[in-house]
Amino acid sequence: MTGLFMNPPLCQSNVDEVKQTVLIVMGNPMTETSLSGHFERRGWVPIVCDDGDRAVDEYVEKKPDLVLMALDISGLDGHIAALEIRETDFNARIAFVTSRTGKALAEDAAYSAGATAILTTPITTADLDEVWADLMGEIPGAPGLADLDELYPEMDEVALPLPVMPPLPVMPPMPILPETAVENVVQSPPKRKRRWLRRAFLLIVLGLIGAGVAHYTGVMDLSEYLQQLEDMVP
Numbered sequence: 001m002t003g004l005f006m007n008p009p010l011c012q013s014n015v016d017e018v019k020q021t022v023l024i025v026m027g028n029p030m031t032e033t034s035l036s037g038h039f040e041r042r043g044w045v046p047i048v049c050d051d052g053d054r055a056v057d058e059y060v061e062k063k064p065d066l067v068l069m070a071l072d073i074s075g076l077d078g079h080i081a082a083l084e085i086r087e088t089d090f091n092a093r094i095a096f097v098t099s100r101t102g103k104a105l106a107e108d109a110a111y112s113a114g115a116t117a118i119l120t121t122p123i124t125t126a127d128l129d130e131v132w133a134d135l136m137g138e139i140p141g142a143p144g145l146a147d148l149d150e151l152y153p154e155m156d157e158v159a160l161p162l163p164v165m166p167p168l169p170v171m172p173p174m175p176i177l178p179e180t181a182v183e184n185v186v187q188s189p190p191k192r193k194r195r196w197l198r199r200a201f202l203l204i205v206l207g208l209i210g211a212g213v214a215h216y217t218g219v220m221d222l223s224e225y226l227q228q229l230e231d232m233v234p
Contacts, residue, residue, distance in 0.1 A: 021045045023064040025055040025081070026097065027073040031121055035068055035097070038128050052076030056084045059092065066135070067094045068119070071102065071109060079144075082113035086142040095119060095135055112144030 022039050026032045027050040036046040047064060049055045053075035059067060067085060071078035078096065085092045095117040098106035106118050117134040119127065128135075 019043060019045050020066070021047055021062065021064040022066045022068060023047045023049060023055065023058055023062070024068045025049045025052070025073060025078065026068070026070045027051075028070065031070070031097065031123075034123060038123065038125060041125075050074065052078060052081035055081050056088070059085045060088055063089070065093065067092060068097050069094055069115075070097050071106060079109040079113060080148070082109065082115065083142065083144050083148050086113055087145055087148065090142070091139060093136075093139055097121060097123070112142065114140040114142035114144075116140070 020043070022035075022044050024032055024035050024039075024046050026035070026048075032048050032050075036048065039046050044065075047058060047062060049058050051074050055067070055069070055073075056076070058064075067082070069078040069082050073081070075081070076084065082094050082096075085094060094113060094115045096106045096110050096113075096115050097119045099121055103118065103120060109115070110118055116137055116139060117131045119131060
């Protein structure tokens with residue numbers, strides 16, 4: 001009976017601890033295998049992806065605890081893909097993986113996207129242990145988000161095809177004029193000019209003759225005009 005008054009034992013949780021996940025975006029099978037092995041030994045679950053566009057979708061869908069990103073990948077390059085991930089989740093934890101020759105470029109991308117660390121291939125367990133504190137440390141800001149639109153590669157505008165113009169109608173050939181007709185056309189303006197001069201000259205002469213006859217017959221008195229003409233002559 002005394003057992004009825006004893007405190008019941010505390011219940012122990014039988015729920016397995018949720019494992020952490022790492023999204024590995026490399027595009028290099030050897031590096032992917034190496035990183036997957038390192039994190040599996042630490043109890044993490046690797047998610048492998050080799051495309052920048054798909055990496056953003058994978059992050060949005062699965063929300064991994066860490067993203068390891070190479071710069072030279074298909075689709076979006078690693079820098080822009082990292083910024084896209086930070087845009088969807090400002091608390092995303094991202095680190096860049098690069099070769100020794102590309103470390104300077106990776107440092108610029110890490111500052112822009114707010115990466116927590118840079119891993120240089122080939123990566124050993126000692127290398128991972130050395131940067132682990134930085135890798136899992138405080139997540140810095142991502143100043144590159146302000147210039148994300150300008151970082152996208154420019155796409156050439158596709159020119160719209162011009163409408164096909166219908167062919168122009170064939171003009172009939174110009175008739176060939178005989179040489180005599182051409183000469184008449186060319187010479188006609190001077191002939192018309194000479195005929196006009198001749199008519200004007202004849203009218204002036206006839207007018208003078210008519211005036212003289214009228215003066216001497218007494219029809220008109222032109223003495224005053226004749227005197228003015230004589231005065232004008234030196």
